[in-house]
Amino acid sequence: MMSQELQKDLEKLPKSYQDFWEEAACFIPANRRFCDPLHTLAYGIDASFYRLIPKIVLKVRSPEEITKIIKISRQFKVPLTFRTAGTSLSGQAVTDSVLVVLQGAWKGHAILERGEKIVLEPGIIGAEANRFLKNYARKIGPDPASIDHAMIGGIAANNASGMCCGTADNSYQTVADLKIILGDGTLLDTGDSSSCSDFAASHGELIQEILKIRAEIISDPQLTESIRRKYKIKNTTGYSLNAFVDFEDPLEIIKHLMIGSEGTLGFISEITYHTVIEHSHKASALIIYPDMEQACLAVQKLDRETVAAAELMDRISLQTMEEKPGMPPYLKTLSATATALLVEVRGVDAETLQGKIAQVEELLREIPTVLPLSFTAVKSEYENLWNIRKGIFPAVGAIRALGTGVIIEDVAFPKENLAEATLALREIMDKYSYGDGIIYGHALDGNLHFVFTQDFGRAEDLPRYEGLMQDVSELVVARFGGSLKAEHGTGRNMAPFVEFEWGKKAYVLMKRLKAIFDPESLLNPGVIINDNPQAYLENLKNMPQAHQIVDTCTNCGFCQNICTSKNLTLTPRQRIVIQREIQELKRTGDDPERLSRLEKDFLYPGNVTCAVDGLCATTCPLGINTGDYVKFLRSQSVTPVKRWVADSLANHMGGVTGVMRLGLGAVNGVHGLLGTKVMKNLALGARKISGDTIPLWNPWMPKGGKVPAPSRAANSSAPLKVVYFPSCISRSMGAAKNDLDQRSLSEATLSVLKKAGYEVIIPPKIDCLCCGMPWESKGFFETADKKSAELEKVLFTVSEGGKYPVLCDTSPCLYRMKRVMHSVKLYEPVEFIHDFLLQHLSFQQLPETVAIHVTCSSVKMNLKDKFYNVAQACAENVIMPSDVHCCGFAGDRGFTVPELNTSALASLKDALPESCHSGYSNSRTCEIGLSLHSGLSYQSIVYLVDKCTTAKI
Template structure:
């Protein structure tokens, strides 16, 4: 291997010595969950596309692996180095320029390191909406969102990240820059290279800029926290919501009682909005423009029909912005409070919506067979079939959960595969799920993915071990 010190000198020349950091800085080498802890040769923080290209070229010539990183809010270890100390972390958090906002064309062009909340704010400043919304939106970056094809709570109405991007700027593994920053709605001139890089988790190129879609602002909301007896009832209520809300239906989230209990126990100020407990809850929201009247009436009709059909037993309706924020906090606080509760095994699955109820009902008893006392903390985006089917350890038995983790995950993944679902809905594969995903994909699908990787990154230097495991025998 090339001696690392000449490479470090080149990296300092490329970005400035102040932006080449030690490789053991926990802010960059430990993921959000704390599960993946690596060690890097160095952490490099470029401030421009040109500097990113210089770093990538230097690492390519030194045959040194490179790990692109955004806000480091991922849950599957896709943005942190391994433990070898040979990899360079490429942090894009200095690249925070909003390059252009075009409210007429409905586009915003940003650096990859712009925080999601700042994109939302820049859109709102011109009375437009960038609809992606995540619990980590105050710290996750657009580059990371694109690299993982992030989802969030607005997918039901606006789609995943890949449906919100029109063009990209990407540094290729050899240091060349592809400028695809075209905000065109129609461009039928060949392969869709933009979509090739979305969801590739930094394994095919480093995203440095993006043209994103904007939408009319939706300042009006009608929001309710609804008690539903079962997942089947939640799906039935979704059908009613789609009929009554139409294009205004923006959010339809689900959570079980275990998830709500954790929020009530650990989130300061959290209050149960309903008197009687329920096994399941739905957060439903209709959203409209300033001229959209009738959202409250539509929500009231939906709730009345839900009660009449037996799909809903009670509901708390937001009567003020503060009340709306309180209801949203119950949903958005789930992921954070799980860390306080103890050991957690996270799963992010997609199932056909019609199969959600039966799958969930069968899964609980199956997991109790594997680990008696395990506590499913289930929540997610039932409107698009995505459940965060997380498992908390039996009370006081964190070690038991860690020991049983392989068997628990296998049981969940097998059950998902049996329903033709996906073991990763919106978090990506990272290091955590790369091997598992390969075992559930066809040989043809894996071969196609490897062919793309080989074509663009023949030396395998970009994010090795993430998304794709090395071929057998290498």
Template sequence: MSAPQGSQGTVSIDIPDTPHAIDRSGLRPVGVPREVVVARSVAEVQETVRRAAETGTPVVTRGAGSGLAGGAVAGEGVIVLDLSGLDRILVIDPVDGTAHVEAGVITADLDRAAAAHGLFYAPDPGSVGISTIGGNIATNAGGLRGAKYGVTRDAVLSLDVVLADGSLVRLGRPTIKGVTGYDLAGLVVGSEGTLGIVVAATVRLLPVPAQVATASASFGTLEDAATAVAAIAVSGARPAVLEILDGATLEAIDAATGSALRSLGEALLIAQTDGFGAEQEIAVVAGALAATATTVEWTTDAAEAERLLSARREALPAIERIGRPLIEDIAVPRSRLAEAIRRIRRIADEHGVPIFVFGHAGDGNLHPIIVAETDADGEIPEIAHRAADDIFALALELGGTVTAEHGVGRLKQKWARRELGEVSVALHERIKAVLDPQGILNPGSAF
């Protein structure tokens, strides 16, 4: 198999379990990709897409493969386009508060580079240490700081995009403000590689907060924790971080670390404020927590803050010690948080599978983690997928969404279509047809 002219990145695929064909979702592809192109330049991306367009060959774009919805899974006859080699931070401008970066830059690397200028990159998905900016843009990734700073789309100013015919276009603008034309950059963010291939982006950077304060509170019931979330929402405080962990998750953390979090209550909330008034703001948050909490503590000391945050950081590793997790993400209105968690527990009981729930209470984003023994082929059993279906149905029933930050990929198409409705799906399909008339860009993903 020959490489594109001028490219050293194409490799032949001759084994079905190539890591380039899968992501972290656990979804296994049918068949073997036709080839993998590890692009080292935008020109190589363009040439690869032109070749694909000439032959009508599907292209699946990937970064670090850290996705959890099957968006980078590639099967029979597909060209896998790996952008991890486009990993340069091209410009950081402290005056404009922007960075221009290639798609393969690791999110944490951008944040570290920005810190040298007294700035930070606000989106912080749980995969921040391994995921790429391009992948974050593809799924419109969120993270712990989403309650205050929003998601990836809120940080994107402009995108360099290779279209389905191989042409290169810049969408958006490098300025903080600008309303000329349709917001095509915003349309591409979250489109999971189905409308174009993002090769670079200009993103916003913000000043590193002058102060950070952290609070942790335990609650006797989920309802008490949900009441505290509502109280914070109307208090005037705006935490950068507001996380919730349920009792099952706390038990898993206790088993893994020797802590005793579950003995303090049925739920744990962790909040963090930042900025010049962080200490005054955390006092307001602590007052809202204290009304229903069994214990409350807060600090402005960095080392103590790490101790309080450790429970959230330990949650997924502790659950992974128990078994292979099926990591889901839904969002519901904050007013329905307690009901959502309570009914997820009911779903766990009905199907006889453990489900652990933690998430971003500040924006209603929950991560129900289903743990079930894999079958002889290493696949997650059907009963776990049935439990996931019930969770998605619950999210829609409560006025929420079936994915808040992981994306639709190939795993949630049925539910995405149910959430969107026939008219909206038809509109999605017409937009896709305009930008990708042959349907070669990540077919079978997103909706």
């Protein structure tokens, strides 16, 4: 039955959209259809500086659904826009109509011809594709800076390139075949001869129109030459007219027209790439030149046969990075005109690499440098140099004035004009008071990015931006014959300038193309082809402040792939978008009805289903921890009564954990008597009757834990001592019925420490101590800090003033302890085993395949490699699923919001081979969820270490 709120939301839509919704409801389930204010706003925002809010959002999971959606779009004349990750920068993935979202599905892939080809669905992230190809020493050609976050659908639809792929290895050059769903719902598979034959028979008129356009282009030598010239450099302005020059076969032309078409001609449901070699031998040099002219002269001496990349960075770019950790000290000493060129060379072997280095040194020998030219082939060193280049754009986002947005424009010049063009570009930026803007880019391709900040909430600033863009267009096109969009796509941003760059004849041909494939302009209208000369100045996005924790967010979306709730409710980007809207409505007092609705609707998707694990900060270029912000929001709802309850529980920890042990023991006993099936049905029924207020029991619910007896240092001469603090979770929760090892975690930990020769000190009154994490996650910050301070005082005393290391057996607890305690040396199990015990134990590698799950806290403490190394010392085969991040159990949320845990671990079971029979982690609650969704026993890594070690003799 339709809710009253949904009914009201639908009634606000035009009749055609109501009809569209009703038809879509026949095959798209309710949890993948949205027309409410919260979800349309949350999904409507992408990384560009445009804001259009869709009327309807659909999350689509199959080609069949796409075909049906396209057909009802035609039926009701309702436009569609397709989106994958939304990292787009030019406004090509926003709409005020129907937004079709692919994220969360479309993950199919296949490797062909020993890695020389790869078949990819559009929902796969670019870096994932390269991981699939790693064992073949191959990779996909496109290498955009956002490859760790951008999806294949967007990479192909925008013909994204990057630092190393140039114009030779982009999607246009490396596409082998496509599956395309056209505007009439027809599927064309260019790799299937039957599909091609059927298409030729059913779409003869379209093919004839394609051939007519080709004939017109070929018969015009001036236009043909212009096309060839313009694609010698990077160019994503308009449609890929080079397809008509490069190919005669109409299906090849169609295939290549789809690359870079930004969803305006059809939907790419699958792409097959020719892959390229991934060289294992690399070296880089950061070369400092006295000025821009000398740096550009150096670029002109280089080509892709010699170097893989040459990245230009002006002095202001370098200044944004010079205070960052690990940066070369000499960056601070450079003159105001100094310019850097970051060069990378690659080879199939060390000898070839050295030859390339010598070649570059000879080519650049006569151009003066500020510092001697020096290459490094040490991975950690050249990666640090590339961190300078990769960090520039995020650095601008971090230092910008609050409320402003970061704009990154993207142009290309013939390489021989690069020096003059770059200096002229700087003059234009200074003319319009963008003096703090930066210029950097892929100099080898003549491709420059210029980045500046803008407050589109100030009407008086709009003419400044307009003047800048007009002058830049004149500079790029009229003066140097370059590209207004080199690799970021035309979008809405450059659509009004396509005719200016290409000329009337070419633009008319592009409009004809659009009409051939999409006669009613229902596929992403306003993108690439847009006759509104002011389109790039309209629907601009404000960036209102919400809270200092999240105010620097640029909406890039780099956080979303790692987010636990991304396929269930919202992502960090979306949470920030909604909160910015809420806070702005509070400030202005506008639309109180909308404010009330957003606040109410935000509670479950934005607050309740946030795991507050903080992994989003690890992929955010600015290190924004949206989990911390949600904790702050939770703290705002703390009432005096709630605080009293929290303090009472904290003051009676011994009783609380005792009751937990007793309750878990009773439930475990009932489970043993009734069996899993009956117990599960009873638990589900009870939770349903309670309105989901009763925590959900599951078959991996543990029995009660054990509290180890306190012990003090007995033998002061013992060389090895450690303070062991069992967390309240491990003290409360023991093994589950089906766990492989039925001992408590403290028993296993004490066993390992004893074998390693450690004297163990266990603090007194252990059952009353807690790190404070349970209270912190719920927003009771004062209570959490009180418990932490109490624990630190005890640990400082028993460690004799911090003399001995302190081991906590639960990683999330230890992570909080490290953040708030500074008087003692703290370790969680993996780190302590790796750093202290490997040398004191004899390991016998077991002939087993084991799975490991690195908890969020361990990831944030950079323990992933140590975790893997410890597990590898214990077992012959170690599985660490790459697409499983936070497990979503989030303390008690695995019981109270079990759907979060289910969504987070949806891919876990399929990622584990049949040969794997056990799993290991370092957080008891996480292990419960991992066991539930894998069907395997997951326990602490300590059990595995105890199983495969003996004391050294």
